[in-house]
Amino acid sequence: MSVLVDSSTRLAVAGITGREGSFHTLNNRRYGTNVVGGVTPGKGGQDVEGIPVFDSWAEAVAQTQPNTAMIFVPPRFAADSILEAADAGIELIVAITEGIPAHDELRVYNTLQRHREDGHRARLVGPNCPGILSPGKANVGIIPASFFKEGNVGVVSRSGTLTYQIGNEIAQAGFGNSTIVGIGGDPVPGSSFVDILQLFEQDDETELIVLSGEIGGSAEEEAADYIEQFVTKPVVAYIAGFTAPPGKQMGHAGAIVSGSSGTAAAKAEALEAKGVRVGRTPTEVAAIAVEMLGVAPQSRVL
């Protein structure tokens, strides 16, 4: 098992004809992800190395039955593409696009919430995220899959490269991952830590969860409360941005300490208060994870 993406994933990509979009789509296909189609308005009828391109999400869905959408279109078109994919009935939408206006994200989030109340199931991961990788099964996004292998550690993170850093150290200790989920660094993410923790808690393969957060907002504090109440599996956390000055945006649109709220110290404290171990460096996080997992699977074989 794994969460969100696996061998049953049927992926279609908005922005497949762009430079970045085609590069990463083909990368995902090479990894073994079943890529069934693409969407670029005005380029319907073309193909990208055999992947058929459609003018709209409705057409792509009618012709190729994708269950997962990846959004690679420029920021000003991204919100509409996400909503169009949801309207067409796609259940999982992974938005890689960086730089979407916050108000567009509010519109998307609240529209999808309304859809849910009406019984639709569309789930958005991202935007401004590296995507989702279930090693050995499917890769949807831009995570460099070669560093990861199958295993029992679930990872959920607001940052891409930091995930690779922590994941790689865990991999070097002999452990693999069930799924790695990048929820993105924007102020209004489609999925929160809590949403993904819930999935990992239910996933048979996942035995330990690594949560990698950063300054800004209160998603880590909300995760801490959720973990205390609902998560039985061990969780190891990391928070980036202890040295970030207030009022300065640190790369990600959502990574900003506002006054005294959203600090790394407050987040680490909130997690520790609920019994979550917090590593002070990526290396320490990996070390704690390895310690909690016990003997590495490789050593067990030996």
Added chain:
Amino acid sequence: MDLLEYQGKQLFRAHGLAVSEGRAADTVEDAVAAADAIGYPVVVKAQVLIGGRGKAGGVKLASSAEEARQHASKILGMDIRGHTVHTLWIEHASEIASEYYAAVLLDRSAKQPLVMFSTEGGVEIEQIAKQTPERLIRHHVDYLEGLSRAESLQIATEGGAEEDVREGVADALLALYEVWRQEDATLAEINPLIVTPDRQVKALDAKVSLDGNALYRHPDHASLSDSRNEDPIERKAKEQGVQYVKLDGDIGILGNGAGLVMSTLDVVAQAGGKPANFLDAGGGSDAEKIKQAVEIILANDAVKAVLFNIFGGITRCDEVARGLIGAFEEMGPAISVPFVVRLDGTNDEDGRRLIEQAALPNVHPAKTMNEAAEKVVALAAAQSGRQV
């Protein structure tokens, strides 16, 4: 993007919120001319992106041209908690019967707009929230529906706005919401929102933050960014599309990915060093971009050593190495500080080999992030020792 008071007030006025008549001035002469045109008494207000202007002496009442001149010459150029005053806002002085507080902001937790209102204005919102939380109304708006007049009136009433100005306060809240929504703001705050003795409701201050990602919808917002209040190196970095934040230490940092760079700053601080900057070279950086980034880091004279911390995903370590080598070729002797370089991930072996072959002076490889941090802290300390 944070706006100065007078820029925020321009947006307020455009959306029908009452503000006092005023003019911006960059020189003492302009300030006096503005005051003369507006008519005395006027308030001379320092325009800086930081609170506590009044306490710092940056807000003064002037009843004559002579007083306006005195205040303007004293406030222009003044340093207010690290912010230099380049611009003044001269506005007609208001008589105040009551001071309220109003704000609309993006509540990241609820993922909805949040309207806040209190009759205890004039002090900082943190103080209102702490001292009289029962008098601070917090009302979430459904983003898809917008703020209705009925809701707005309810907020004014529940918040305890005096009965004869409830309609006026409701109008002000509606206008403030429109500023927030139509201008793609993340924050629109009025503190204080005043009631005058003749029962007008007016914005006496303005704090507005606009979403930089929405600039394409608002070409007019570009002119609101006041580059004189920006750090010159940050400005240059922004022009080149590099994510750079200047900090007050002496160790230059370059990494790829915002999270990894933030983490690098933390690890350097834990090793006893002080980072001089945040710089995210971004995903898929090529050699040219890395070279520009090195120039930006070294433009800060305080930098005594530089740390490259790369975990290559889309970014290829060989491209980073080529960029660093290119920077040394171009800047050569101008680079007088040591570099510590840690390359891991995509094409890391190629990258390390390229750097080794280039035999760059004073460039030290490191295997792990922690080792790199310790090395660069030691090198920066040694460098400081040499200069002392």
